[in-house]
Amino acid sequence: MTTVVKPRVGWGDLLWVAWRTHRTAILAMTGLTAAVVAGVFVLMGMTDTELGGLPAIYFRLFWQPQDTNLLFGAVIAVFWGAPLVAREHEARTNLLAWGQDVPATRWLAGQVVLLGAVATCLAAMVWMSEQYMVDTMRELSEGRTFTPFTTWYEVAPHLQIGYALFGLALGLAAGVLVRRTLPAMGIALVGFGVVRVAVIEWARPYLRPPVHTFEAWNADYKNQVPDYAMYVGSGYADANGVRIDYQGSWGCGDRVGSAGQLDCLKANGVAGHFAEFQPLERLGLFQWIETGIFVVLAAALLALAWAGVKRARRV
Amino acid sequence: MTTAVVGTAGIAVRGLGKRYGKSVALEDCTFDLPEGRVAALVGANGAGKTTLLTVLSGLLRPDAGEFALRPDERVAFVSQEKPVYKHFTPKEMLRLGARLNLVWDQARAEAWLKRFDVPLDRRCGKLSGGQRTQVALAVAIGSRPTLLLLDEPLADLDPLARTEVTRELLAEVADSGTTVVLSTHIVTELAGVADHLLLLAHGKLLAGGDLDELLAAHVMVVGPRADEPPVEGEVLWDRHLDGQSLFLVKTPSTPAVSAPWVVRPVTLEDYVLAQLSITRKGDSA
Structure with missing residues (x-):
């Protein structure tokens, strides 16, 4: 008798399936992230004599930490999230994967946990390179005025992870809804960009009621906004x-x-x-509030994907 | 929608219905299938075979009705696309089956692949359609299901492989008590394989039951051209060729006829073709 019987399909099994399914995508993304991170480290070391020894990447290419961020989250949304379920539908492999002794929702849990965990680690890697970039710039350019709320607002590990998880969940939900990879990728790309920019433009300045000051007419103009605010x-x-x-x-x-x-x-x-x-003192608080926004959005999109996979009025 | 367990052993289907927008895929479908049977699910294209199998697999929720399986029934479903992960090797497909199932028989699954000469270490994307079918079947068989649902399992196979697959499938399920429902529209291949018939037309169950009983209750009466057969019983179907008339007659016993009329037993193919052509006539009327 060669039959093996087990009481339940465990996390090890679900994660193995997820790993085998997404091995190529995970390795490619990890390689790409490592290359970008290494690139930032190298380029930050290449200073520009004309600029008095300042890093050329920032002062000549205007490469900001948040550029890497936006790119990273978008790539996760488009290449990890969108195909996750959409490709299963296209190849009809959902009928295989969900037809074994595991309900579709548990299968999905395995996939999301693995990709979410790897995305978290990669986001942390991206954060480290950005933190290095910011620290180096502050060190080398003493006396220059930076605006923390734009230059290093997004350089916080929790915020990075929030963006990445949001991207994954957004792509996943789009794939569950449209069931085709390319349209799901398009929705994920546009959706990620729109939400991220909308939050930057319209939500971030009002995460707390702004400090309001008033100066009556005066002979001398007085700048009411403090430095770094x-x-x-x-x-x-x-x-x-x-x-x-x-x-x-x-x-x-x-x-x-x-x-x-x-x-x-x-x-x-x-x-x-x-x-x-x-004011500058609110920087840390704002980073946490914005992280919360993206984590809540990610959770809502995950719930949507869950329901979509479970409902199955159409396969 | 509940799938409450009823007293009947095997599958009990009651009033199942499913529609996609305005088109009806399944309508008021009711039947019982005793356990251990090999049921042929037959019908024209678009008759609802795939929908019925997908509902029974638990992957698709019906709009109406309910069905009950045996307690602890373990269902394996091979859909008509015979899906496999193209970047997996057959060996890895079996590992996936082992990982995702509570019961797994590796030797059984591997033996199936070896039996049909499927290379274990080549990516499924590089296998032929027939070989991919064998991989999908191997995963289903390896999970030792108590209910095996196969949607057009023979479609991508060459004629020799078809007979071998049906024979091997029967051998696999014969002593394990596995119930099999397999859909096809190639009726000839089911002779000697199926012992139960489920005949679908336009989402409804047209006929169903023990195959021998169904066939024994009908005869084919053949003779010179005539409007009616020289026997008692309900004429289900008739066909008139140049000098000959054929009648499919429902009758409890084999009637006696005098020459030139002959009575011959009804084959599965006769029966299915007759039933299907009745529904087609019904459409045009």
Whole structure:
């Protein structure tokens, strides 16, 4: 009797299947990430004498840490997430993989855990290279003003991992919904870009209510936004510091630079300038809040994929 | 939708229905299949064979009705695409089967591949369609199912391999009590293989039951051209050639006829073709 009976299909089995299925993709992505990371290390070491010994990659190529980030997450979404289930449907291998003694949801759990774990490790690798880049730049360019909220905001391991997991879940959900690899890849690419940029543009400045300051009309202009803070907004305000939008009908624009312009503005209730910003102390908090946003999005997309795989009104 | 266990041994299907948008794939499909049977699932293209098998495999949720399997039934399903991972070797496909199943018989699966000369270490993508079919069958057989569902298992095989596969399949399931449902539209190959018939047309079960009983309840009456056969019983189907008429008659016993009329037993092919042509006539009417 050669029959082997086991009480349950364990994680080792599910992970072996996931590894064998995605071996090539995992090795290729790991190689690519390692090459990019090594490239950053090497290029950061290549300084530019014309720039007084500063790293050329940053100051000449304008290669920012977040560029690597955006690229990494998008590649995970497109090449790992999107084909995960879509390719099974295309090759009809879902009928094979889900027709054994393991429900489709457990099979999927094995796939997601393996790819998620590897993506987490690779994201950490990317973070290390970026951290090195930022540290080196700060060290070499003493006296230069950096804007932490743009230059190294995204250089945090948890944030990187959040982006990567979001990318994986987004691609997976797209593949579960459209069941075809190429369209799923397209949706994953566009979706990842749109969400990431939307969060940067419209969510990040308002993760906490911005600090609001007001300066009444004064002979000397005073910059209200402190160094290293994230600028959110500024403009005219009334005596209570409430924003007033300039109206063309006031006609103050005709008197640029003259004392009359000030009088014109005052006559229309403008009592001074306001400014809104996020102080540097909030950097760490913001990184964690944004991580939370992407982890919650990833969880919701995973749940969607789960339901889609389980429902099977169509195979 | 529940799959409550009912008293009947084997498969009990009650009023199964499935539609894709407006097209009906399966409608009010009801039958019992005793355990250990080898059932031929026959029907024209689009009759609902694949849908029925996929529902029974548990991979597809029906819209209506329910079905019950034996308690602890372990189902293996080989879909008509005979899917295998193209970048896996047959050996790795068997490992996948071993990993994902609670019961696995490696020797049995390997013997199947050796029996059909499938190279174990070549990627499945480089195998022929017939060899890929053998790999898919080997995985199904290795998992020692109690219910084996095969959708067009013989389609990609050459004539010699077809007879060998059916014979080997029968040998594999004969003493294990495995129930087999296999769909096909090549009826001739089922003679001597199947002992149960499930005949589908337009998503409905047209006829079903023990094959010998079904065939024994009918006769083919052949004679000179005539409008009616010279026997009692319900005429299910008739065909009139130049100088000859054929009638498929449902009758409890073999009737006596006088020359030039002859009565001959109904073959599976006669029966299936007659039943299918009835539904086709029904369409045009």
